[in-house]
Amino acid sequence: MIHFQMDAKPIPFTAVAETADETNKKPPGINKATFPVSVCLKNQQLQIEKYDVLSGILSNYLIQRVLGRGSFGQVVQCINLDTKEIVAIKIMRKDESWAAKREVFILNRLKRLDRDKNNLIKFTEQFEHKGHDCLVFEILDISIEDLIQRMTFKPLHLSEIRVIAQQMLVALDALKSLGLVHADIKPDNIMLVDHQLQPFKVKLIDFGMAVPISKVRTGTMIQIPGYRAPEVMLGLPLNEAVDMWGLGCVLAFMYLGQDPYPLHCKLEVLRVIMQIQGQPNDHMLNSGIHTRDYFTKDQDSPSPSWMLKTECIFPCCKNQGSMTNRRGGAFDIPPGKADIDDNTAAETDKKPTGMTETTSPASPVSHDSENGYLQIEKYDVLSGKQSGYLIRKFLGMGAFGQVVQCIKLDTKEKMAVKIVRKDETWVGKREVTMLEKLRKLDQDKNNLIKFTEHFEHKGHVCIAFEMLDISVEDLIEKISSKPLYLSEIRVIAQQMLVALDALKSIGLAHGDIKPDNIMLVNHQLQPFKVKLIDFGLAIPISKMQAGTVIQTIGYRAPEVMLGLPLNEAVDMWGLGCVLAFMYLGQDPYPLHCRLEVMRVIMQMQGQPNDRMLNSGIYTRDLFTRQLLLIDKPLQFTCSWLVLLHITLFTYYTGQVFSLISRFAPLLRRRRLLFSFLSVTSSSTPQLTVLGCLYSLCACTMQLLQAKIIKIRQWRAKQPTTHQHHLSVRFSCVLH
CATH class of the missing domain: 3.30.200.20 (Phosphorylase Kinase; domain 1)
Structure with missing residues (x-):
């Protein structure tokens, strides 16, 4: 928690005595002549130091630091000594006790509402300390004004403004339900609750000028000049609409990064309003109590009309001479430049007034790096x-x-x-x-x-x-490329088979199954619960054409590399490679070269038959008719393959077990290696699941191949070795 601010910016109209109505805010006998502001601040402000204790009714409060000072008093950050909770305490000046009592009256009415739900600051208690009224509030973070200052007056994005606007509309609606007007809506009185933990969660503060709607009198001066509604300045009948004007100005402040209207002079505010929205009609000006403070009529004219005065008569501008030295707002257009041509008007819907791509701090000419990526920063x-x-x-x-x-x-x-x-x-x-x-x-x-x-x-x-957790690839890296247990692989395999089956049900192929695209949801709370991500290469199965190149090289199916007809089976190949990656702790095939991938596939699964090679669009990229890529691969019996399938999926599902058992006799009888390529060309859809299982088995056999060579060399040296010794060694390795 950084800051709680009541009135960091002095309220300009307290220093202006142009009408008798403004003195109605002060108790009888207190005015600028008898009670100068400087004397009030010096003699009526409570003198406090760090670690002083304020004695409340419900608790005592240890002062930590001063947060801000305003016209009615000061705000300090304290610790509630009973609950150890940090709070903000508004300490009123002695001569402003009437203002404290009025604010407490309003704050007690707010207790009827759910203040969190309605985005209103929580008021805890009120007590007196050494003759000063003290009001205890929850501690908040920083005001909207401070936020914009921290951002070096860069505008907020529309999405952020929408969030704040929605919350403030809820707050004003809640006030209306109680028959109240806040009467001082400005960036300083809208505070962020906790910008780190709850970005752009805001609350409305400072009800020192709040008043029941039924008691708002025509001619009452409320709001600061730059956020003051025209009906307040002109002295027209008032209602809760004045808060809507103030909120509109706050939204403009956030959108522009600066105050929309001048803050120092009411005449200047009215002039800018007229430049943007036109002059109020005559019946309003005729009814306004304060109209003649800003407008004049030429009585000598046959049809007299109201005209805005050229010089300010109030103390705010008395010593400034020419109005050209004023502090303008974002909407302030220099005289003679009020007319906007058609091209400019068309652009005002896209950019704030006065901001271009070269002048706006939030809109540089290019947001992109040379390679096309968006340049971003934290908290954008x-x-x-x-x-x-x-x-x-x-x-x-x-x-x-x-x-x-x-x-x-x-x-x-x-x-x-x-x-x-x-x-x-x-x-x-x-x-x-x-x-x-x-x-x-x-x-x-x-x-x-x-x-x-x-x-x-x-x-x-x-x-x-x-938001998900980490990918399967990152998980393997975290555990130093150690393989996962079969029980863990089964869980992931089952979930991915469900995902691929769902994709097939709507006619889609993922096209990029790899460890990086399978993510753990929350590995701490839901171990090995995974989801499939990244559908950038996904494609309808009906639109998959022979020759389409998809998948990462090391996880690319042979039919993709050869340019054969494709279907959803390519995802099963990719999944098989992912299962092998988890079982081995490393990529099963090379990632850098298609030729190397095909060579390794052939070492373990044999060369694709001539019919497939003749049909492949890209066959000649990988094969020649004169020379085979590799020697005749080692042949393993299908019974070993089925054994490994059953080892992996015994606990997974009875369907896979029955499927393997169903085809095992046929495979044993033919004594053929059950190639993935033959599965994809099969007319039986259920066989595609075996392609996934076989890819894992084939990668395991790759590791065993070197072992087999050593065993054969050993047997050649020892001809008396028992005949089944090799199969025993295989059983040990597999287990």
């Missing part, structure tokens, strides 16, 4: 359709974009946002199309990542997802 906000997303940290970068962890500003939920490179917009749009199709499925039940929304930010397609 991405403007989504549903909400804003506050960037917390960078998660990773890929060929198509980058991923950042964000806080969704309306729900305070952690999200992952994928920001696609500007030159890869087509990839982002294609992925969104696939993700929209996934909405037909129960994404939790089918182990698929949840997609929330997509939007554009500075020309980049952004896709918002639920």
